Amino acid sequence: MSHNTRDNLRDFFNRYSETRRLSLYQALVKELGNIRGQTKCVDSTDSFNSLKHQFKGICRYTCLEFDAQIDAIMTPAQLYSAVDNMFGHAVAIEDEL
Amino acid sequence: MGHKKYSYQKTVIMRVFSSFLRKIRSEHQLSQEGLRALLNERSHSFDSLDTISISRWERGINTPSLTKQSEIAEVFGDDLFNIYSSDADFVEESTYFIQFPPYVKSDKTAHPYYKNEQYHTKSMLPDHVNFESMLKLCLMYEGNPRLFPTRQEITCAALLPLNLVSAFCSLKQLVGHCLFCKVNTKALFEFMNCSIGIMELLNVAKQDRANVLVVLSSFGVSPQIDNHMMSVYLNQLATDKAIEYLSFSTCDNKLKQKLMQMKIPMFKVKPIEYQSKIIQNYSFIMSRSEVMANRNMLMLSVIPTRKIQPTNVGI
Amino acid sequence: MNILIVDDQQFVREAIKADLAESTFKHDFKTFEAEDANQGIEAIVAAEGNIDLLILDLKMDNSDGMEVINFLSVHASYTDIPLAVISSSDKRTLGLVNSIASSLKLNVVGVFEKPINMDFILAETVRLQRQNDKKWDVESPDSVSDYDIHQLLDDEQVLLCFQPQVDMKSKDITGFEVLARMYDENGYIYPDTFLPLIDKAGLNVDFTKIIIAKAFKFWAHEKTLSSYTLSINVTAEDLSSDNLIEYIIRHKQAHANIKLILELTESQEIINQASVLNSIARLIINDISISLDDFGKSYSTYERLDTIPFNEIKIDRSFVCDIDTNEQHHLIVESTIALAKKMSVSVVAEGIETESVLNILGELGCDIAQGYLYSPPIEGRYLKAWVNRYVHKDEIA
Numbered sequence A: 001m002s003h004n005t006r007d008n009l010r011d012f013f014n015r016y017s018e019t020r021r022l023s024l025y026q027a028l029v030k031e032l033g034n035i036r037g038q039t040k041c042v043d044s045t046d047s048f049n050s051l052k053h054q055f056k057g058i059c060r061y062t063c064l065e066f067d068a069q070i071d072a073i074m075t076p077a078q079l080y081s082a083v084d085n086m087f088g089h090a091v092a093i094e095d096e097l
Numbered sequence B: 001m002g003h004k005k006y007s008y009q010k011t012v013i014m015r016v017f018s019s020f021l022r023k024i025r026s027e028h029q030l031s032q033e034g035l036r037a038l039l040n041e042r043s044h045s046f047d048s049l050d051t052i053s054i055s056r057w058e059r060g061i062n063t064p065s066l067t068k069q070s071e072i073a074e075v076f077g078d079d080l081f082n083i084y085s086s087d088a089d090f091v092e093e094s095t096y097f098i099q100f101p102p103y104v105k106s107d108k109t110a111h112p113y114y115k116n117e118q119y120h121t122k123s124m125l126p127d128h129v130n131f132e133s134m135l136k137l138c139l140m141y142e143g144n145p146r147l148f149p150t151r152q153e154i155t156c157a158a159l160l161p162l163n164l165v166s167a168f169c170s171l172k173q174l175v176g177h178c179l180f181c182k183v184n185t186k187a188l189f190e191f192m193n194c195s196i197g198i199m200e201l202l203n204v205a206k207q208d209r210a211n212v213l214v215v216l217s218s219f220g221v222s223p224q225i226d227n228h229m230m231s232v233y234l235n236q237l238a239t240d241k242a243i244e245y246l247s248f249s250t251c252d253n254k255l256k257q258k259l260m261q262m263k264i265p266m267f268k269v270k271p272i273e274y275q276s277k278i279i280q281n282y283s284f285i286m287s288r289s290e291v292m293a294n295r296n297m298l299m300l301s302v303i304p305t306r307k308i309q310p311t312n313v314g315i
Numbered sequence C: 001m002n003i004l005i006v007d008d009q010q011f012v013r014e015a016i017k018a019d020l021a022e023s024t025f026k027h028d029f030k031t032f033e034a035e036d037a038n039q040g041i042e043a044i045v046a047a048e049g050n051i052d053l054l055i056l057d058l059k060m061d062n063s064d065g066m067e068v069i070n071f072l073s074v075h076a077s078y079t080d081i082p083l084a085v086i087s088s089s090d091k092r093t094l095g096l097v098n099s100i101a102s103s104l105k106l107n108v109v110g111v112f113e114k115p116i117n118m119d120f121i122l123a124e125t126v127r128l129q130r131q132n133d134k135k136w137d138v139e140s141p142d143s144v145s146d147y148d149i150h151q152l153l154d155d156e157q158v159l160l161c162f163q164p165q166v167d168m169k170s171k172d173i174t175g176f177e178v179l180a181r182m183y184d185e186n187g188y189i190y191p192d193t194f195l196p197l198i199d200k201a202g203l204n205v206d207f208t209k210i211i212i213a214k215a216f217k218f219w220a221h222e223k224t225l226s227s228y229t230l231s232i233n234v235t236a237e238d239l240s241s242d243n244l245i246e247y248i249i250r251h252k253q254a255h256a257n258i259k260l261i262l263e264l265t266e267s268q269e270i271i272n273q274a275s276v277l278n279s280i281a282r283l284i285i286n287d288i289s290i291s292l293d294d295f296g297k298s299y300s301t302y303e304r305l306d307t308i309p310f311n312e313i314k315i316d317r318s319f320v321c322d323i324d325t326n327e328q329h330h331l332i333v334e335s336t337i338a339l340a341k342k343m344s345v346s347v348v349a350e351g352i353e354t355e356s357v358l359n360i361l362g363e364l365g366c367d368i369a370q371g372y373l374y375s376p377p378i379e380g381r382y383l384k385a386w387v388n389r390y391v392h393k394d395e396i397a
Helices: A002-014 A018-040 A045-061 A076-092 B003-027 B032-042 B051-059 B066-075 B080-085 B088-098 B131-142 B185-192 B198-207 B223-239 B253-261 B288-292 B295-305 C010-022 C037-046 C065-074 C091-103 C118-131 C149-154 C191-200 C204-221 C242-254 C274-285 C301-307 C327-342 C355-364 C380-391
Strands: B119-124 B162-169 B174-183 B212-220 B245-250 B266-274 B277-287 C002-006 C030-034 C053-057 C083-087 C108-113 C158-167 C173-184 C187-189 C229-235 C260-265 C289-295 C312-315 C346-350 C368-370
Touching (some): A002 A018, A018 A045, A045 A076, A045 C010, B003 B032, B003 B066, B003 B080, B003 B088, B003 B295, B032 B051, B032 B066, B066 B288, B088 B223, B088 B295, B119 B174, B119 B223, B131 B162, B131 B174, B131 B212, B162 B223, B174 B185, B174 B198, B174 B223, B185 B198, B185 B245, B185 B266, B212 B253, B223 B245, B223 B288, B223 B295, B245 B253, B245 B288, B253 B277, B295 C187, C002 C037, C010 C030, C010 C118, C030 C037, C037 C065, C053 C065, C053 C118, C065 C091, C083 C091, C083 C118, C091 C108, C108 C118, C149 C191, C158 C204, C158 C380, C173 C191, C173 C204, C191 C204, C204 C229, C204 C242, C242 C260, C242 C274, C274 C289, C312 C327, C327 C346, C327 C355
Parallel strands (some): C002 C030, C053 C083, C229 C260, C260 C289, C289 C312, C312 C346, C346 C368
Antiparallel strands (some): B119 B162, B245 B277, B266 B277, C158 C368, C173 C187
16 A cells, blocks of 8 residues: 555656656645644644645545545544655655656 | 658658559559549549649659548558558658657656666457456556446456557566457447446447447557557557447546547547546547548558567567 | 636645646646635736636635635626636535536636646636637647648648438438548548638638538439438528528529538527528528527527527537436427427437437437437548448348
C-alpha cells in the first residue's frame, strides 16, 4: 500500500514539466504540513470536517483518494495519521523531483 | 515529426503512388486520358480531373491526397494498405515512428526505470500463463471501471476475444501495452451507452460477425513505444478486411490527447462513477477509409509488415 | 485569456495553473488567484469583469462559492463571465449548484468534480462561447492556421457522407441526411474544424452550394438511391441569400423527381426576418420540404414553430441517446413527439445508438429513426452497397 502511494505521487508529478513540479511540490508539502498541524489541535466537528475536506481535495488531485481511504477516516486521530503518512511519502520523494 | 521528416515522407508517398499509377495503366492498357475518363465515370470525386494532373502524378511532381488515392485504388480493386505495405521504402520511413532519437535529452521527464533502450513486445492469448497478471497491470493503468469491475474468477475462454500486447524493457518491467478486441458495432454502442458490460461485450464478440476493432487501452512510456502499440492494432485493422470501423473507448487522458492531436474526432464523452468520484470515458470511432486516409495511421499500420531484423529499434 | 482561480487551497491553485501550462490549447493564459470569496469578488471588480473564465471552488474555508455566484448574478456586467464551478462535494450538491447558477442566468460552463480536467473545461468554454456567439480569441487544438480553406474548396476536397433514416414501423429506409467532410493530404477534416473556418472566410453560401451540387449530382446518378429523400443542412443565414435560394430551386427544378428536405439548423434572431420567411415560402412552393433541426436545443424553438411552415421536426441527439436512463430527456422527447403529432408533422429522432432507445421511441410514436444503431455516416462510394445489404438483410439471414 505505501509503495503504491509513493509511486502514485511520483506519477502525479511526472505529468508536469520540471519548473512546474517544484512549485507544485512545495505547495503540496506546505498544505499537508498545515493540515497536519491543525489536525493536532482540532477542537470542533466543524473544523474536523473542514480539514478532512481539504485533505480529500488534495488526495483527489493526486489520485490518492483510494490509497488514503478517506471515507474510513472518522476521528481526528485517524486523519492525523493519514495526513502524516502522506506527508512522509511526499518528503521521501523530494530528491527525485 | 519535424518538417524535414515530413517532406521526405511525402516524396516517398509520391513515388509509391506514381509507380502504382504507371503499373495500373500498363496492366489495363489505359492511356492517361483513358484513366481520366474511367475515374470520371466510376467516381464522383474526379469531375474536374484533367489529364495533365495524371501526368504530374506519374512524374512525381505532385500527388493527390490519400483520400483520392484510395478511391483510385478501389476502382482497380486494390487498397492503400496493400500498395504501401509492399513498398520497402515506405515501410522503412514509417519505422521512424518507433525508433529512438539519435540523442537522449537528459532533462526530459525521466521514467523511473526506462531509459530509451531496447524493448520487446509480446502478444498474449488468454491461455498464456502470464495473461492474467499482465491484464491486471494494463487495467490498473487504464483505470476504466467498466473493464472487469468484479473480482470474480473469469474463465480464459470468456476472455478469448481480447488481444493483449505488452512491451517489456530489459529489466522485465512493463513499458507499454495495448488491449483491444473485435466486436460488432451494435454491441459496441450498447457497451458505450452502459447498456451492457464488458463480459457481455466479449460474449457477443464470440458469436456475431465482428466489424469493429475497439481499443480499450493503449500506452507506451515513450512516444516510440506508444506508436509501436498503436501500430499493432492499426495493422490488425488494415489486414482484416472484414473490419469496417476503428474505435477507442478509454478513460486515459493521455490517449485521448494523442488521438485528438492526430485529428481523430471524438464520438462521446460519458461520465462514469468510480469510487465516489466521476471520471470521463472517451469514445472515438472512425470508418476504415477514414483511418487509411490518415497519413500517420497509414504509416503506423504498415510497420508490423517489416521483415528485416531491426538494429536500433526496440523489438 | 484571463483566468481567475478562486480556491482556498494553494495546492489546488498550483495544480490548475500547471494543467493550463500543459494544456493542448495554444494560448497565453494569464491567471489570477483568490483565496476566498471576498478576494475573488475583489479580483472580478479589479478586472472590470474582463475575465474569460472563472474557476470557482464551491467549499472554501471561511467563505463559500455561493457568495461569488450571488455576487455575479446581481451585477449585470458580470453575469456573462464564463463560470466553471469545481468541488469535491457529492454529485447531488453539484447538480443543485448547477441548477441554481443556471436559473440565475449566469454563463455556466459546468460544474466539475475535482480533480478537474482543464482541457475539457477549456473545450467546453469554447463551445459555450461559440454557441453564445461570443468572439473568442482562443486557438483550440485544431488551430485556425492549419488549413487553407480556400485552397481546399478550390481543389474540391469535399466529401459527402450519408446517414440513413429509417421508418420506425416498416423499418424501410426513407432517406438520408447529407453530412459533409473535407480532407487534405493528412486525412479527413471534420465539421467542428472546417465550419468555423468557412464562416470566418465568409464562404458559407459557396460551401452550401458545393454541397447542393454534389448531392444532387450523386443522387441523379444513382438510380437506386433517387427514390430516397435527401436531407441537406442549411443555416438561417444561408436562407437570406437570394443567390443560394435561386441555386437550390434551379437544382430542384432540374431534378423534379428528387425529394429534397432542407434541415434548418440554428435559431438565431434572423429567423424572423421577412427575407428568410420569403425564401422559405419560395422553397416550399417549389416542392422543397423544411425540417426543423436540433429541436429543443435553444430558446427560440417555439418561436420557430410559430413562424415557419415546416414538415418535420428533428429531435436533437443529446435528448435522444439516453431516454432509456434519463427521465428528463424521456419527458422532453415524449412531449415533442406528442406536439409534432398534434401539428401533423413528422418526427425524426437522431442519435439512436441502442435497441432500448429505439424501442422506447417506437412506443412514443416517433416516425423516423436515425443514428449509429443503423449506421454511422456512410461515404458516398459505399452507399449503394450498404443499401443493398440493408434491403436484402433478411434474405441473407
